[in-house]
Amino acid sequence: MINRLIEKIQKTDAPIVVGLDPKLAFVPAHIKKAAFSEFGETLEGAAEAIWQFNKAIVDATCDLIPAVKPQIAMYEQYGIPGLIAFEKTVAYCHEKDLVVIGDIKRGDIGSTSESYAVAHLGEVSVGENTFRPFDEDFATVNPYLGSDGVNPFIDICKKENKGIFVLVKTSNPSSGEFQDRLIDGKPLYEHVAEKVAAWGEDCMGDAYSNVGAVVGATYPEIGKVLRKVMPKTMILVPGYGAQGGTGADLVHYFNEDGLGAIVNSSRGIIAAYKKDEYAKFGEEAFADASRQAVLDMKEDINQARG
Amino acid sequence: MINRLIEKIQKTDAPIVVGLDPKLAFVPAHIKKAAFSEFGETLEGAAEAIWQFNKAIVDATCDLIPAVKPQIAMYEQYGIPGLIAFEKTVAYCHEKDLVVIGDIKRGDIGSTSESYAVAHLGEVSVGENTFRPFDEDFATVNPYLGSDGVNPFIDICKKENKGIFVLVKTSNPSSGEFQDRLIDGKPLYEHVAEKVAAWGEDCMGDAYSNVGAVVGATYPEIGKVLRKVMPKTMILVPGYGAQGGTGADLVHYFNEDGLGAIVNSSRGIIAAYKKDEYAKFGEEAFADASRQAVLDMKEDINQARG
Numbered sequence: 001m002i003n004r005l006i007e008k009i010q011k012t013d014a015p016i017v018v019g020l021d022p023k024l025a026f027v028p029a030h031i032k033k034a035a036f037s038e039f040g041e042t043l044e045g046a047a048e049a050i051w052q053f054n055k056a057i058v059d060a061t062c063d064l065i066p067a068v069k070p071q072i073a074m075y076e077q078y079g080i081p082g083l084i085a086f087e088k089t090v091a092y093c094h095e096k097d098l099v100v101i102g103d104i105k106r107g108d109i110g111s112t113s114e115s116y117a118v119a120h121l122g123e124v125s126v127g128e129n130t131f132r133p134f135d136e137d138f139a140t141v142n143p144y145l146g147s148d149g150v151n152p153f154i155d156i157c158k159k160e161n162k163g164i165f166v167l168v169k170t171s172n173p174s175s176g177e178f179q180d181r182l183i184d185g186k187p188l189y190e191h192v193a194e195k196v197a198a199w200g201e202d203c204m205g206d207a208y209s210n211v212g213a214v215v216g217a218t219y220p221e222i223g224k225v226l227r228k229v230m231p232k233t234m235i236l237v238p239g240y241g242a243q244g245g246t247g248a249d250l251v252h253y254f255n256e257d258g259l260g261a262i263v264n265s266s267r268g269i270i271a272a273y274k275k276d277e278y279a280k281f282g283e284e285a286f287a288d289a290s291r292q293a294v295l296d297m298k299e300d301i302n303q304a305r306g
Numbered sequence: 307m308i309n310r311l312i313e314k315i316q317k318t319d320a321p322i323v324v325g326l327d328p329k330l331a332f333v334p335a336h337i338k339k340a341a342f343s344e345f346g347e348t349l350e351g352a353a354e355a356i357w358q359f360n361k362a363i364v365d366a367t368c369d370l371i372p373a374v375k376p377q378i379a380m381y382e383q384y385g386i387p388g389l390i391a392f393e394k395t396v397a398y399c400h401e402k403d404l405v406v407i408g409d410i411k412r413g414d415i416g417s418t419s420e421s422y423a424v425a426h427l428g429e430v431s432v433g434e435n436t437f438r439p440f441d442e443d444f445a446t447v448n449p450y451l452g453s454d455g456v457n458p459f460i461d462i463c464k465k466e467n468k469g470i471f472v473l474v475k476t477s478n479p480s481s482g483e484f485q486d487r488l489i490d491g492k493p494l495y496e497h498v499a500e501k502v503a504a505w506g507e508d509c510m511g512d513a514y515s516n517v518g519a520v521v522g523a524t525y526p527e528i529g530k531v532l533r534k535v536m537p538k539t540m541i542l543v544p545g546y547g548a549q550g551g552t553g554a555d556l557v558h559y560f561n562e563d564g565l566g567a568i569v570n571s572s573r574g575i576i577a578a579y580k581k582d583e584y585a586k587f588g589e590e591a592f593a594d595a596s597r598q599a600v601l602d603m604k605e606d607i608n609q610a611r612g
Contacts, residue, residue: 023417024432032433041433073414073421077430079439080390087386107448108379108411109478111329115379124383126330127338127347133385142413144450145476146483170451172415177452177501178494183487188494192484 002205008066019266047081060287107142114152163210171216171239217245224252241268247300308511314372325572353387366593413448469516477522477545523551530558547574553606
C-alpha cells in the first residue's frame with residue numbers, strides 16, 4: 001500500500017492529506033438544515049450532515065490529493081450513526097481512488113490488537129463468509145504497549161498489503177511529558193523511532209516501508225533528527241496550519257528524493273471558508289474554498305520540498 | 307463514579323470485573339446456530355451471537371460482581387453490527403446495575419480526545435438535543451500523548467461523574483520495551499504513575515480518585531511499587547488467569563483497607579466451560595460454568611486481600 005501512496009503523491013505532486021475531521025460546527029448551515037429536516041436534530045441528522053459535508057469536500061479536492069485521513073473520534077462521538085458516516089466516507093473515498101488513512105490511534109495487545117487490525121485493515125470470518133468491516137488502507141497505531149501491540153497490525157498489513165503509521169512524536173504542546181524524556185541519553189521518541197524502523201524492515205514496499213511514523217509539524221528540529229533515524233519510513237505529519245506548523249518548518253521531514261513525508265491539514269482545509277483568506281467564497285461554496293486551500297497548501301509544502 | 311464502584315465492590319465482596327471479550331470461538335454452537343439461522347453467516351449474525359452470549363453470562367453472574375469490562379475491539383471487528391452489540395451490552399449491564407468499564411484504550415489530543423470522551427462517557431449535542439452515544443461508566447485511556455490527551459477525559463469525568471483508567475504498566479510480555487526504560491533512574495511506568503496520581507488529585511471521590519490506573523497482574527513486584535506511588539488510585543488489573551497472574555500475586559495491589567484494586571478476568575470466566583475444570587457443566591450450560599468460575603476467582607482473590 002505504501003507503493004500506491006507514493007505513486008499517488010507523485011501523480012498529484014502533492015504530499016498532502018486532507019483530514020476529514022468534520023465537527024458539526026464546521027458544517028455550513030444549509031447542509032445542517034437539509035440533514036435535520038430529513039432526520040431531525042438526532043444522531044442520524046448529525047451523521048447525515050457530516051457525510052454530506054465530507055462528500056462535497058472530497059468531490060472538490062479528490063483530483064488534487066493522494067489521500068484523506070478521517071479522524072474516527074469525530075464520528076464515534078455521534079454513536080452508531082456517526083460510525084456509519086465514517087464507513088460511508090471511507091467507501092466513497094475509495095470510489096474516488098483516494099488512499100484512506102484511518103486516524104484511529106488504536107493499540108492493545110495480542111488478539112485484541114489483531115481484532116482492531118481486522119476491523120480497520122483486514123477481513124473477519126463469520127462461518128463460511130468473510131467481511132471487510134471498515135476497510136481503510138492505513139491506520140494510526142499507538143506504541144505504548146510495545147511490539148505485542150504493533151506486530152498484530154503488521155501481520156495484517158503483510159497479509160492485506162496495507163500499512164500503519166505509528167505515533168512517534170505527536171504535535172501537541174504536552175507531547176514531551178513522556179515522549180521527550182531521556183533514556184540512555186536519547187529521548188523516548190527516538191527509541192520508538194528506532195523500533196519503527198526495525199518493524200518497518202519486515203514490511204517493505206519498494207523504497208519505503210508499509211510501517212510509517214507520525215511526527216508533528218510543530219517540532220521541526222525533532223523532525224530533522226527522526227528523518228535520519230527512520231530513513232525508509234514515510235512520515236505522516238500532523239500539526240500543519242491550525243496547530244502552527246508551516247511549510248518552511250518541514251524541509252527536513254523530506255528525503256532527498258523529495259518523498260518520505262505526507263502532511264496533514266484538517267481544519268485548514270475543511271473549514272477554510274471560515275478563514276478571512278477564503279471568506280470571499282462564502283458559506284454555500286465552502287467546498288470551493290477547500291479546493292483553493294489545498295492548492296495553496298500544495299504550493300507552500302512544495303517550496304519546502306525544494 | 308469511583309464511589310459507586312467501591313460500594314458495589316463492598317456489597318458483593320468481590321473486587322472482580324468480568325471481561326466481556328466475546329470472540330466468536332468462545333460462543334457455544336447452539337447460540338451461533340440460532341443467530342446464523344436468523345441473520346445468516348453475516349456481521350449481523352456474529353453480532354447477535356455475541357450479544358446473546360454476553361446476555362447469558364451477565365444474567366448468570368450479575369449478582370456476584372460489581373462491574374464488567376467489554377473490550378470494544380472484539381465488537382469493532384464485526385463492524386457496525388458489532389458496535390451495536392457493544393451498545394446493547396453496555397445498556398443491558400446498566401439495567402442489571404453493573405458498573406461498565408469500556409476497555410477502549412483511546413487517546414488523542416485536545417478536541418479529538420474530547421470527542422472520544424463524549425462518545426464513551428459524556429453527551430453530545432445536536433441542535434437542541436443531547437445524546438449519550440455509548441455511555442460507559444469508565445473508559446481506559448492511553449497516556450502516550452501526555453496531559454493534552456488525558457485532560458479532556460478528566461474534564462468530562464468531572465462533569466458527568468464518570469472515571470477513567472490510564473494505562474501505566476500493561477500485562478503483556480513486551481510491555482517493558484518502552485514502559486520499563488529508565489528515566490532519571492526510574493522506569494517510564496513510574497513517571498506515568500506519578501502523573502496519574504497528580505491528575506487524580508483533581509478528580510477525587512471519597513477515598514479514591516475517579517482517575518484510576520491499569521497495572522498488569524503479571525508483574526507483581528511492579529504492582530507493589532506502583533501501589534505506593536498511587537495510594538488513592540484504583541488499580542484495574544488485567545492479566546489474571548489466562549495470562550498467568552494468580553491471586554497470590556496480587557496481595558500488594560490492595561491497600562490496607564482491602565480496596566484499591568479490581569481484577570479482570572475475561573477468557574477465564576466467559577470461556578470457563580472450555581476448561582477441564584468446568585467441563586462437567588457442558589457447552590449448553592456455559593453460563594453456569596462462568597458463574598462457578600466467578601465464585602472460584604472471588605475466593606482466590608479474597609485470599610490475597612487477607
